[in-house]
Amino acid sequence: MVHIPVLLAEGELTAPAEALRASPIMTHLSPRGGESVIDTTLGLGGHAEAFLTLTAPDGVLIGLDADVENLDRASKKLSIFGERFRGVHANFRALADLSLPLSDILFADLGLSSPHLDEAERGFTFREDAPLDMRYDRSTGRTAATFLARASEEEILKALREFGELQGSARIAHILCTRAHRTNDPLETTGQLRQCIEEVFGFRAPRILPQVFQALRIAVNDELQSLQMFLGATALQLKPGGRLGIISYHSLEDRMVKQAFRAWSTPQRDAVTGAESVEAPFRLLTSRAVQPSDAEVERNPRARSARFRAVQRSS
Ligand SMILES: C[S@@+](CC[C@H](N)C(=O)[O-])C[C@H]1O[C@@H](n2cnc3c(N)ncnc32)[C@H](O)[C@@H]1O
Structure with a gap:
């Protein structure tokens, strides 16, 4: 574009x-x-x-x-x-x-x-499947996948609430935390994150996804x-x-x-x-x-x- x-x-x-x-x-x-x-x-x-x-x-x-x-x-x-x-x-x-x-x-x-949006491998967009990265500076810091894997449910909730201004943040935080902390099947790609939201929220997922991605991006880059x-x-x-x-x-x-x-x-x-x-x-x-x-x-x-x-x- x-x-x-x-x-x-x-x-x-x-x-x-x-x-x-x-x-x-x-x-x-x-x-x-x-x-x-x-x-x-x-x-x-x-x-x-x-x-x-x-x-x-x-x-x-x-x-x-x-x-x-x-x-x-x-x-x-x-x-x-x-x-x-x-x-x-x-x-x-x-x-x-x-x-x-x-x-x-x-x-x-x-x-x-x-x-950042046009190149799927940067991990900022849910429209294509790619590693869940979202860092502006790929030489330092933690990716969004690492953030989700290491953050507590409270930290994920804070990000969703404050940076995504999401209604129903508590439920989403619980779902993401449970899914991301599965050691045998971690949440590592944008596609997996999208699928996780779609499975739970069905037809409401398209409204929720942009806010979840925005919240994670702001948290990952400590914006x-x-x-x-x-x-x-x-x-x-x-x-x-x-x-x-x-x-x-x-x-x-x-x-x-x-x-x-x-x-x-x-x-x-x-x-x-x-x-x-x-x-x-x-x-x-x-x-x-x-x-x-x-x-x-x-x-x-x-x-x-x-x-x-x-x-x-x-x-
Ligand atoms: C909206 S774009 C700027 C577009 C620019 N004004 C132009 O006309 O092309 C924002 C840019 O700021 C960079 N950026 C975001 N946060 C930053 C930060 N904390 N320090 C330095 N660069 C940052 C991003 O990597 C991105 O390239």
Whole structure:
């Protein structure tokens, strides 16, 4: 499937600079010639390409990705920008430890990319049978099969409830735990997981499966904790006046981003007079989450749940 970057000039990868500049992302982050960008979720490099175009002639972009295969794909595509682009294999949760130069723009487009769903062997999709992996970074951490085999029923329940927002989570957790802990017949493939849900839930399985897969993916990649650590590191990574933009695809992530941005953009007030006593370190660039247009969702259904928020560090 063709990769279409979200909220970017109505999804035109080859859009001319003026169309890119008018896109929802670029209107709020307003990259200028010579500025520096850290794209912390490089993916296939769609947004990065747009940033590099708009920061020409000498702006630079550092792209991070936890997935070395996506990093390679994006690096090939962005090699036309020469030394203006540098790719780094890293998880954005470690942003504070990477010793990167301060940047004018920090950007994150959270979650998975098209290849994760399109390549069955990554284990993110229940539409084909493959090893139950689901890691963005296959060089480290535990697969979804290992998570299920080792987690207690309570841990599985917590993941299903919190990350899948599933009704009837307790029953599903019990079924998955019992099945995954069978030593003679462990739950090792996406097909086995799907079959397990289908056997119990019959015609209701198609509604449950996406939420179970989402919950496991978030648990396996520790996505909410990673986002928390990333948010905690951003203020120190931005130059004064720098902008931070985040696209999230899940209400839990969006809530975390919204609450952080709101707290950072609220000045401290004197308890007695109510007058502003300490200036807020950031100001909101988006008063509410920016969502894709109906036309974009029609062209790119994966953009459906996207929510974009941005803030600017005080000068
Ligand atoms: C939605 S895609 C980004 C798409 C990209 N904006 C583009 O235009 O091609 C998200 C990417 O972030 C990566 N990713 C997810 N969580 C990450 C993390 N904690 N640290 C670094 N990369 C991560 C995934 O491997 C995936 O390649």
